[in-house]
Every structure is written in structure tokens, then in C-alpha cells.
Amino acid sequence: MERILIDQIQENDGKKVLIKGRVLNMRNLGNIVFLIIQDYTGAIQVVFDKNTEAKTGDAVAIEGTAKKEIRSKYGFEIQGEKLEIVSNITEDLPFDLAKNDLNLNLSTLLDYRTLSLRHPKVQAIFKLYDILLKGYEITMREEKFTEIKTPKILGAATEGGANFFKVKYFDKEAALAQSPQFYKQIMVGVFERVFEIGPAFRAEPHFTTRHVNEYISLDAEAGFIKDFYDVVDILNRVIKKVFSIIEKEGKQYLDTHNIKISEVPDQIPRVKLAEIKKIIKEKYNYSIPEAIDIDPEGERLAGKYAKENFNSDFIFITHYPWSEKPFYTMPCEENPEETCGFDLLFKGLEIATGSQRIHAYKQLIENMEKKKIKPNGMEFYLDIFKYAMPPHGGWGIGSERLIQQILELGSIKEAILFPRDVKRLVP
Amino acid sequence: MERILIDQIQENDGKKVLIKGRVLNMRNLGNIVFLIIQDYTGAIQVVFDKNTEAKTGDAVAIEGTAKKEIRSKYGFEIQGEKLEIVSNITEDLPFDLAKNDLNLNLSTLLDYRTLSLRHPKVQAIFKLYDILLKGYEITMREEKFTEIKTPKILGAATEGGANFFKVKYFDKEAALAQSPQFYKQIMVGVFERVFEIGPAFRAEPHFTTRHVNEYISLDAEAGFIKDFYDVVDILNRVIKKVFSIIEKEGKQYLDTHNIKISEVPDQIPRVKLAEIKKIIKEKYNYSIPEAIDIDPEGERLAGKYAKENFNSDFIFITHYPWSEKPFYTMPCEENPEETCGFDLLFKGLEIATGSQRIHAYKQLIENMEKKKIKPNGMEFYLDIFKYAMPPHGGWGIGSERLIQQILELGSIKEAILFPRDVKRLVP
Numbered sequence: 001m002e003r004i005l006i007d008q009i010q011e012n013d014g015k016k017v018l019i020k021g022r023v024l025n026m027r028n029l030g031n032i033v034f035l036i037i038q039d040y041t042g043a044i045q046v047v048f049d050k051n052t053e054a055k056t057g058d059a060v061a062i063e064g065t066a067k068k069e070i071r072s073k074y075g076f077e078i079q080g081e082k083l084e085i086v087s088n089i090t091e092d093l094p095f096d097l098a099k100n101d102l103n104l105n106l107s108t109l110l111d112y113r114t115l116s117l118r119h120p121k122v123q124a125i126f127k128l129y130d131i132l133l134k135g136y137e138i139t140m141r142e143e144k145f146t147e148i149k150t151p152k153i154l155g156a157a158t159e160g161g162a163n164f165f166k167v168k169y170f171d172k173e174a175a176l177a178q179s180p181q182f183y184k185q186i187m188v189g190v191f192e193r194v195f196e197i198g199p200a201f202r203a204e205p206h207f208t209t210r211h212v213n214e215y216i217s218l219d220a221e222a223g224f225i226k227d228f229y230d231v232v233d234i235l236n237r238v239i240k241k242v243f244s245i246i247e248k249e250g251k252q253y254l255d256t257h258n259i260k261i262s263e264v265p266d267q268i269p270r271v272k273l274a275e276i277k278k279i280i281k282e283k284y285n286y287s288i289p290e291a292i293d294i295d296p297e298g299e300r301l302a303g304k305y306a307k308e309n310f311n312s313d314f315i316f317i318t319h320y321p322w323s324e325k326p327f328y329t330m331p332c333e334e335n336p337e338e339t340c341g342f343d344l345l346f347k348g349l350e351i352a353t354g355s356q357r358i359h360a361y362k363q364l365i366e367n368m369e370k371k372k373i374k375p376n377g378m379e380f381y382l383d384i385f386k387y388a389m390p391p392h393g394g395w396g397i398g399s400e401r402l403i404q405q406i407l408e409l410g411s412i413k414e415a416i417l418f419p420r421d422v423k424r425l426v427p
Numbered sequence: 428m429e430r431i432l433i434d435q436i437q438e439n440d441g442k443k444v445l446i447k448g449r450v451l452n453m454r455n456l457g458n459i460v461f462l463i464i465q466d467y468t469g470a471i472q473v474v475f476d477k478n479t480e481a482k483t484g485d486a487v488a489i490e491g492t493a494k495k496e497i498r499s500k501y502g503f504e505i506q507g508e509k510l511e512i513v514s515n516i517t518e519d520l521p522f523d524l525a526k527n528d529l530n531l532n533l534s535t536l537l538d539y540r541t542l543s544l545r546h547p548k549v550q551a552i553f554k555l556y557d558i559l560l561k562g563y564e565i566t567m568r569e570e571k572f573t574e575i576k577t578p579k580i581l582g583a584a585t586e587g588g589a590n591f592f593k594v595k596y597f598d599k600e601a602a603l604a605q606s607p608q609f610y611k612q613i614m615v616g617v618f619e620r621v622f623e624i625g626p627a628f629r630a631e632p633h634f635t636t637r638h639v640n641e642y643i644s645l646d647a648e649a650g651f652i653k654d655f656y657d658v659v660d661i662l663n664r665v666i667k668k669v670f671s672i673i674e675k676e677g678k679q680y681l682d683t684h685n686i687k688i689s690e691v692p693d694q695i696p697r698v699k700l701a702e703i704k705k706i707i708k709e710k711y712n713y714s715i716p717e718a719i720d721i722d723p724e725g726e727r728l729a730g731k732y733a734k735e736n737f738n739s740d741f742i743f744i745t746h747y748p749w750s751e752k753p754f755y756t757m758p759c760e761e762n763p764e765e766t767c768g769f770d771l772l773f774k775g776l777e778i779a780t781g782s783q784r785i786h787a788y789k790q791l792i793e794n795m796e797k798k799k800i801k802p803n804g805m806e807f808y809l810d811i812f813k814y815a816m817p818p819h820g821g822w823g824i825g826s827e828r829l830i831q832q833i834l835e836l837g838s839i840k841e842a843i844l845f846p847r848d849v850k851r852l853v854p
Contacts, residue, residue, distance in 0.1 A: 003651070005571075020651045021619075022815065040571065040619040059651070059817040086651065087786055091813040114811045117617045126618070130574045137564050144432075144467065147557045149643045149826075151845045152579070152626050153592070153603075155852030165580070166595045167603065169640075170632065170849050176580075176594065183845060186854075190544045191553070192467035199579050199625065205597065213596075216576045224430070224447045224486070224513065359514055380854035384541045386518040388449065390486040399576075418578045418610060422597050425582030427613075427807035 001063065007041035009076045012066045017078065019044070020061045020086065022118070023054050025098035035080070036098065037062060038120070045072050048080040056098070057089040106411055113418060113427050124253035125415055128246060129403050131253075133197065135245035136218050136399075139238050140195040145220060148194045150183035152176055152201070156377025165203045165213075176201035179396055181328070182381040184221040185357060188392045189384060192223040200396075205422050209411040210296075210349060210401060214420040221394030228330065228340035228356035231393040232270065232316055235344065235352065239314070240264040246406070257407045262313035268344070269306055270316040276302050293324045294343075303348025318342040320355075327371045328364065330356040330393070340393070346405045354395030361385035428490065434468035436503045439493045444505065446471070447488045447513065449545070450481050452525035462507070463525065464489060465547070472499050475507040483525070484516040533838055540845060540854050551680035552842055555673060556830050558680075560624065562672035563645050563826075566665050567622040572647060575621045577610035579603060579628070583804025590630045592640075603628035606823055608755070609808040611648040612784060615819045616811060619650040627823075632849050636838040637723075637776060637828060641847040648821030655757065655767035655783035658820040659697065659743055662771065662779065666741070667691040673833070684834045689740035689774070696733055697743040701765075703729050720751045721770075730775025745769040747782075754798045755791065757783040757820070767820070773832045781822030788812035 001018040009017065021039035033048040037060065046062055054060050064078040094112055095102060097119050102109065109116050116122055140147070153167055154175045164175035180196050187194040200217040220238075225231060247254070247261045254261055271279070273293060280286050280301045288298040294317065306315035320341040322331050330340040341355035358364045364385050368375065375382055403415040413419040418427055428445045436444070448466035460475040464487065473489055481487050491505040521539055522529060524546050529536065536543050543549055567574070580594055581602045591602035607623050614621040627644040647665075652658060674681070674688045681688055698706070700720060707713050707728045715725040721744065733742035746765040749758050757767040768782035785791045791812050795802065802809055830842040840846040845854055 020817070040573070057815050059815045061651075087815045087817050089813065089815040090788060093814065114613045114616070114807060115814060117614075123617060126575070127573065129576075133574045133576075134564070134568060137561070141561065146467070146554065147560045148553070148844060149556075149560075149626070151641055151847055153628065153641055153847055153852065168593045169852060170630075172852060174852055186541045187544070187844070189541070190550060197624075199576070201580065203597075214578055214580055224488075361517060377853075380541060386516065387520065387542060388484050388486045388514045388516040390447070390514050417575060417614070420578055420580055425580065425596060425599060425601055426804075 003061070005041040006037070006039045006044050009044055009066050009078070013068055013076070015066055016063065016081075017066050018061060018063050019046075019078065021059070023056050023058045023060055024120075026054065026056055033080075035060075035062075037078075042074075043120070044074045044076060044078060045069075046078040046080045048083065052080075052083045054083055054085060055089060057093050058085050059087040060084065061086050106413060110413060110419065110424065117417065121256055122414075124256040125403060125407060125409070126417060127253045128250045128406065129399070129415065131246050131250045132242065132399060132403060134249075135242035136195075136197065136238075136397075138245065139241040140220065142241070143193070143234060143238065145193040145195040145222070146187075146191040148180075148184070148187055148191075148196050149198065150177075150180045150187075150196060152199060163203045165201050178202055179217060180219050181326075181396075182378070184219055184394060185328070185389075185392065186381065186384050188221050188223040188394075189387065189389055192390070193221070195220040197399075207422065209413075210404070212400070212412055212416060212419050212421055215401075215412075215416070216399045218397035218399050219394065221392060223390040223392040225356065225391050225393055227391075228318075228342070228393050229270075231354055231356060231395065232318070232342060235354065235395050236264075236266075236268050236316075239268075239344070240266070254406075259407055261406060262347070264314060265310070265312050268314040268316055269310045269312055270318055270342075271302075272319040272338075273317050273321070274319065274338075276305070276315075276317055279305055293320050296349075299345055299350060300348040303345050306345070313347050315345050316342050317345060325355065327368045327373050328357045330358050331367070344395075344397075346402065347408070349401060349405055350398075351401045351405060352395050352397040354393060356391065356393035359385065359389040359391050430488070432468040433464070433466045433471050436471055436493050436505070440495055440503070442493055443490065443508075444493050445488060445490050446473075446505065448486070450483050450485045450487055451547075453481065453483055460507075462487075462489075464505075469501075470547070471501045471503060471505060472496075473505040473507045475510065479507075479510045481510055481512060482516060484520050485512050486514040487511065488513050533840060537840060537846065537851065544844065548683055549841075551683040552830065552834060552836070553844060554680045555677045555833065556826070556842065558673050558677045559669065559826060559830060561676075562669035563622075563624065563665075563824075565672065566668040567647065569668070570620070570661060570665065572620040572622040572649070573614075573618040575607075575611070575614055575618075575623050576625065577604075577607040577614075577623060579626060592628050592630045605629055606644060607646050608753075608823075609805070611646055611821060612755070612816075612819065613808065613811050615648050615650040615821075616814065616816055619817070620648070622647040624826075634849065636840075637831070639827070639839055639843060639846050639848055642828075642839075642843070643826045645824035645826050646821065648819060650817040650819040652783065652818050652820055654818075655745075655769070655820050656697075658781055658783065658822065659745070659769060662781065662822050663691075663693075663695050663743075666695075666771070667693070681833075686834055688833060691741060692737070692739050695741040695743055695771070696737045696739055697745055697769075698729075699746040699765075700744050700748070701746065703732070703742075703744055706732055720747050723776075726772055726777060727775040730772050733772070740774050742772050743769050744772060752782065754795045754800050755784045757785050758794070771822075771824075773829065774835070776828065776832055777825075778828045778832060779822050779824040781820060783818065783820035786812065786816040786818050 064080040069077040344352040400415040491507040496504040771779040
């Protein structure tokens, strides 16, 4: 007999079927046993009118007859006839996966990650993550971007930055990529529009709910832009399309978390950083410290402002100061103390950052000198600007932060299968 | 005026258009100038009846009138009216990108990678790579696999193996993932079917045409398999679908390399390793050394055999010896000296490797003891087998090798944007 998947039960009403999956829960009333069986397409109740040998957690194969059952929350159930244990648990589960909520603290949730991932509510997070990846892949191709894969082992700590993880690379010292920045810019000279989905590594000793040391960045870079608002426009459109795909295909997983997905405006509000600082001071009486561009509380209030004034969960903050942005960021023509750089906030948290980049060799070298950055090891990148790079810009999206914010999870680590932080390298 | 892309010229016959792109080539006949302009959708000839300031390599914007031109290989051309230099080259290109072939040796090709990538024939390689990624993403979802992203920084050098790159991770020592093996198996317990596209790092000091130290692995793992032929069947189907997508969407790039894509049989021939060794000895009088499973010459001849006897560019070699396969590989029931492990060869080169895995805790531990592998640091992985893992198996495909073999490139490094080998960390 051929196995059917649980989401095919409906089409098999009244028929004899074979299903395979895991026993998520069971109730034994003596002469009648109720099993909830879960496979990767859903769950269903199976009723046996005799005892079975199965235990919660076992992997089983069940033959029985599918039938409509309006009293069941699944709409259907299976009258079980034969049960085979395909693989049995040999140790009790450390928690009850059948409860509506695991109610574990974050550190326990992650210590037992290999098992907590089996909980339906945790699974839902990563089903949505799968749809996010799919949505980005599809949308970027619709926008005529070419998918690229660039190296994660770099010859030198680039971008003039610290916070690189060091790798022993044969007899050399290498570093792990913090972003595909240089490579995606180089690729603008090749394909004009490129995107990459790949890991980024940051050796920053953070202990926050929104930082990890390894994450998946959704990058893009586009050439022949008129100005940096072109980049903002494309990102706006991409986010809108991706959200519509998540809404359409992820409904059941959003429901599991009682989340209604945010509407993405056709034109997400765009406010200059200097302006939003003023607004936050005036409206919410909060002063963002002078020395920094924006702090977490400032981001939260900027999000609040966007919601209250534009009914938008999103807001672009633009024109970040020259002093805070990397050397390749295009300074503003009107005011060289500001840049054509932006962040995208979603529910009061930065989820993407981007900018127009400098594309003329001379300007780039001058900007590096102003920032006192040495070209050592970056020559391969700098040289490309001698060869007619078009005006260009792009972004990086923190994929896990996006899921964190969609589902309003307490920590970004809940949105990563096996997160890496200062203390956590296992599992 | 709104820019149109070069692949939209046809729809604009007789109209005034604005295009943007790079000057790939130019001929100046005094009172008439021919420019070949390339954007990310194609190339077209532009004719000016006066001199222009553009040089080969410049990024330009051109206004003119689109018209049919049967004498042009592009089918259309543009009668140029206005040319604006968007960004100009300030240094001469080191080679002529307009030639049909770059004819550079591999090391020069890679030293000048940021520019050699602009050659149409090199671009074609990475357009096909983009389509390969797309094909795999789409096909795996059609097969109901969930896309996952697993960590690339690992807490310990796992799989009992050497050849890990070491990373300084705060006050700990960590290692770069050689494969997502443990994590994708763990995820079988969560989603039953998972796939991952991500980097894999191998610290092996190879100097061959088919090895690099960082590559993109197309991984998959599936649960509730009947036996390892289930895995072989799914992989067979996936390769067939992916190739049909590459054939359909990549025709122009295949043509650029004069390649007719291989037909993928519905059932790729499957031969046991012991059997193919015999065949190679008898048919081609070549003896694969006893001590190893199969060598490159053996693979080449196995490919030749598949072509001559089954008219197939593909062949599965199965039942690799227990002694050669990792500890998690399922031994054969009939003969424990052999495993349920296989390789897929394409045109005489291994492009994928896979197996059924051991899913019972006791058997796994016993197999490790037999192989004298210590569990240190792998407990998080081993423990999962106490919790009813279903029979499962999967594969890893070397994505760049697949492109290398499709296009019959001399080295895998030609199929990687910025390859990493023992000597090469830059660009």
C-alpha cells in the first residue's frame, strides 16, 4: 500500500489509507485509544478500538479508513486498523510536545533545541522562514536580479572593520565574511542586479534579544540607479511582494501564533534621521544621545510614530550621518555630513540597512582618506572602480529579525534553528 | 524618459527609446560609429552617424530609435541620437572583452576575476548557475522539502574528521562546517524532508581541477524511506527536473558554450561498486587499486561504460564499502562490509554523494565503536536517535561541479565566482 500524506486525507474520504508520522499525543481510555499523528503536512486523529503499543514520540505507520468527523478539529479522522512502530523512542521526552505552548525559558528551549523544534508552534516559525526564503527567491527573480554565491572566507578583514572571526587558512590568516558587500558591488559590474542569500558572521560580543553572531542575510545590489530612492523603491516593492507571499502561503502558521501579518504600504513613510530625532523629542519627549545615530528606544519610538501617523508598521529612516556609515556609502550632495544611507524599521526594529555606494574611484579613495582607512587587502575591490562602475546601491536584510518581528518573538534566537551567540556553539 | 531593457527592444520597434549599459565594443569608421551595448538582459548594436565620446568599457545611457535590422545578429539595432557617459573607465581594460574567447590561462582568468566575469562567455556560466539554484529551489519545494539554514560555525570538529578549518570564536575554538550533515538529519525529526543551499568548507590541500576549499552544497534529507533506493529515486527525479529547467531557461547560455544539455534517464543506471570495478577491469583493462573505492580514472571509465551501454551521461555507483564511509552510513543488511551509500557520477565525475543513515541509537553507537570514533562534542547529535528517528537518508550535490560538468569546463574554479584554494584567498 502506498503512503498518503496527512494533507491528502480529505481526498481519500471513506478509503483505506496508509499514513506515516510521529505520535504527537495519545489518550488511552482502556478499550479505545486516540492518537494524534503528525507528518510534515499536518496532523490527524486516529482512533483504535483496541490498545496499541505506540508511545508518544514514536514514529509509526498506520493503516485505517479515512472518514469525515466534524467533532474533530482536523475535520477528518482515521479509524485505525493496523499500527506498526517504525522507530521507537528509548528515552522519555524532556517536555510535553502536545501542550499548546512549551513555556520553556529561552535557554532551556535552545539547550533542548533538537527536540523543542518538534513542537508545532516552533515548527510554524521555521515553516514561515521557509516561505520567507521562497518569497525572496521568487521576488528577486521577478525583479530581474541574478542569484549569486560569494565566498565567506576572506583574505583580509575588510571594510576597515574589527569584529571579524579569524580563520586559520593553511599557512595564512583569513576572516569570515561580515557581509557580501564588496562582492555584490563587483557583481553590479557584471550583471547589474544581483542578490544573495547567505550566512554573515559578526564577532561582536552582544548579549541582546536582537543580535547573534551568525545570521542569514538577504542581500541585493542594483546598478544604473538614478538616486538612492531607487533602491528604497525596489526594497519597498520587494518587501510588499514577500509579505503577500507569506500571508498567502503561511496563513496556518501565522494563525498558530495568533498573528495577523502587517500590511506593507505602497509607499512606506520615509523620514530623515535628523527629522525623526526632532519628532521623537517633541512627540515622545525622548532624546536620542547626540553621539549616536539612533538607539533601540529611538527605533521603537520611530516605529510608534510611523504607526500613529501613517498607520504603517514600517518606516524608512534616511540620511544617516557620514561619520557613522562605512567608507563606501555615498555622501549627500546637498550636505556631505549626511549620506544616501537608510535603515528600514519594522515594528520599531531595524530589519534592513542599505545605501547608495560611491561609484567613482577618485571619490572613493578620497572618502577612505578622510576616514583614515588604509586600502591594504582591499585593492581587488577598489580597482574595480577604475572600470566604469555605474551608480549603484543595495541592501542587506536580516532574515531572522524579519521573522522575529513578524511573529513578535521575544528573541531573534527563537527564529534561528541553531543560533550562535557568545556562549552558544552547541547544538 | 524611462529606460527600457535591451530584451524589450523588440516591443519598441520604430519607437524612441532610452537604454543603459556598458560599451562592449565599438568600431569608429570616421563619420559612422558602431557601438555594442550590453545590459543584464542582452546586447544590441547602436549606430551613430557622428563621433561619440564613449570608450569601450564605459557605462552609458543612449537615446535613439529602435528598428529592425536583419543584417545585425541581434535582429534589431538602435539609431543613436544622444549618448551620455554615466561612468567612464579611467584605466584601460587588461584584455579585450569583445573577443569571442578570452583565451586566458586559469590563473590569469582568476587574478583578473572582477573583470573577466564581464565577458559574455564567463557571464553565461553564472547565468546558468543562477538557473541551477532556481531549479533546485523550485524542484525541492515541489517535492515538499522545507528549506532550512543551519550554522556554519560548529562547536567541535565533528564527523570524527580532520580537515576542518579552525575558527577563533571568542574564548573558544570552533570549526567551519564541512557539511550540514548532523543538522539536516536532526531536521528530519522535525520536518521529515528538508533541503539546504549553503557553503561547505574543506581544509584539504588539494591541487586538482575538481576540488576547492569552499563550495556551495545542495543538500537534502528525507525521512520514512523504505530503503536507500528511495533516496536514489528522489535524487534521480530532482536531477531530471532541474535539468529540464536549465534546458528551458538556459538555452542561450548553453548555446554560448556550444553545449547540448544531457538527457537525464527516468531511471539512471545503478551499479554496485564491486560490479563496476569488475566491468572496468574486463571492458577497459583498468584495475582500480584495491585499497580505495574508486579513483578518478575509475570514475571516468564508469562514465564511459554508462554512455556506451545505457546511453546515459549519469550513473549511480552504489554499495560503497563500510570502511570508506562515515560512521552514520547504514551498513547493508546482506553484507555489512558494504553500505547503503552511493555516488552519482555525471560525465565520469562524482557530482553527488549520499546514503541511508543509521537511525537507531544502539546501532549508531556500535558502529562508532567499530570505527573507533569518540562521541566527544557530538552528544547533541547522537542523543536525537533516542527519540524515534525514522529511517532516513539524503545527499549532497556539489553545485559548482554540476555546472563544470554541464559546460565541460576544464576546472571547477571556472564555475565559481571567486574560488578559494590553497593559494587563493583574493579576490
